[in-house]
Amino acid sequence: MRMIICTGNAGKLREIRTRLPEGFEAITLVDAGLPADLPEDGDTLEANALQKARYAFERTELPCLADDSGLEVRALGGRPGPLSARYAGEPRDDEANMALLLRELTGAADRAARFRTVLAWVTPAEARLFEGTVEGSIALTRRGSSGFGYDPLFVPTGEARTFAEMQLHEKQAVSHRARAMNHWLAYLLGR
Ligand code: ITT
Numbered sequence: 001m002r003m004i005i006c007t008g009n010a011g012k013l014r015e016i017r018t019r020l021p022e023g024f025e026a027i028t029l030v031d032a033g034l035p036a037d038l039p040e041d042g043d044t045l046e047a048n049a050l051q052k053a054r055y056a057f058e059r060t061e062l063p064c065l066a067d068d069s070g071l072e073v074r075a076l077g078g079r080p081g082p083l084s085a086r087y088a089g090e091p092r093d094d095e096a097n098m099a100l101l102l103r104e105l106t107g108a109a110d111r112a113a114r115f116r117t118v119l120a121w122v123t124p125a126e127a128r129l130f131e132g133t134v135e136g137s138i139a140l141t142r143r144g145s146s147g148f149g150y151d152p153l154f155v156p157t158g159e160a161r162t163f164a165e166m167q168l169h170e171k172q173a174v175s176h177r178a179r180a181m182n183h184w185l186a187y188l189l190g191r
Contacts, residue, residue: 001025001063002027002062003024003062003063003064003065004026004029004031004032004034004056004062004065005026005029005065006029006034006052006056006064006065006066007028007029007052007066007067008035008036009067009149012067013028015178016067016177016181018168019181019185021185026065029056032059032060032062034055034059034060038056039051040052040068042082043082044082045070045081045116045117046118049066049118049120049129050127050129051066052120053066053121053127054120054122056122057123063121063123063124064120064121064122065119066120066122067119067177067180068082068118069116069177070115071084071101071113071114071115071150072113072115073111073112074110074113074114075105075112080097080101085097087101088100094150097150098142098150098153101138101150102142102153105138111137111139112137113136114134114135114136114176115133115134115136115150115154116176117131117132117179117180118130118180119131119180121188128187130187132175132176132177132178132179132180132182133176134157134175134179135156135157136154136159137155137157138155139152139153139155139162142164143161143162144161144163144164145164146164146166147164147166147168147171151163151164151171152164159174163175
């Protein structure tokens with residue numbers, strides 16, 4: 001099946017690509033002649049994921065998979081959530097986002113957080129959403145150099161290491177994105 005992975009984020013692209021089964025030919029937004037940074041002006045991960053997948057589908061008529069993800073920190077009332085990419089403002093900057101998060105949690109006893117991914121799958125036949133979450137906590141300092149985004153700060157429950165201290169396959173065993181992909185794949189392959 002030829003499809004588009006509707007993300008401009010190289011880290012997401014890699015994680016999604018490595019989980020695609022045989023027979024899937026996934027092209028990028030740029031391969032499809034579309035902008036890498038698609039509009040996302042919704043208030044929720046669901047709205048943003050659908051907006052990105054629909055944008056690409058309406059212009060290509062190819063099956064489109066889009067991912068919107070957010071970090072929900074309990075002591076911050078669920079922020080930054082859908083605003084995770086631009087938490088510290090424009091231009092988007094992972095380092096500035098992590099610095100702001102550490103600043104906001106200075107002295108916080110409760111560092112619990114959850115990563116959530118919503119995948120939108122839009123085809124000529126349907127539009128569907130699939131969700132995956134992972135519970136964890138925010139480390140006191142950045143640790144590790146693999147992964148992307150907030151990975152140096154996110155420690156999944158039951159682990160001592162951050163996602164950025166893990167190998168890709170270890171992150172994929174528990175991550176929000178991998179779990180959302182499991183639901184998508186079960187739906188697609190189980191039919
Ligand atoms: P697209 O919209 O092009 O897919 P994006 O980076 O804008 O890419 P989001 O709007 O979903 O994606 O932004 C989510 C933010 O959370 C952004 O800063 C990401 O780098 C970060 N993020 C998403 N998944 C992550 C993960 O698995 N580990 C660490 N950070 C992640």
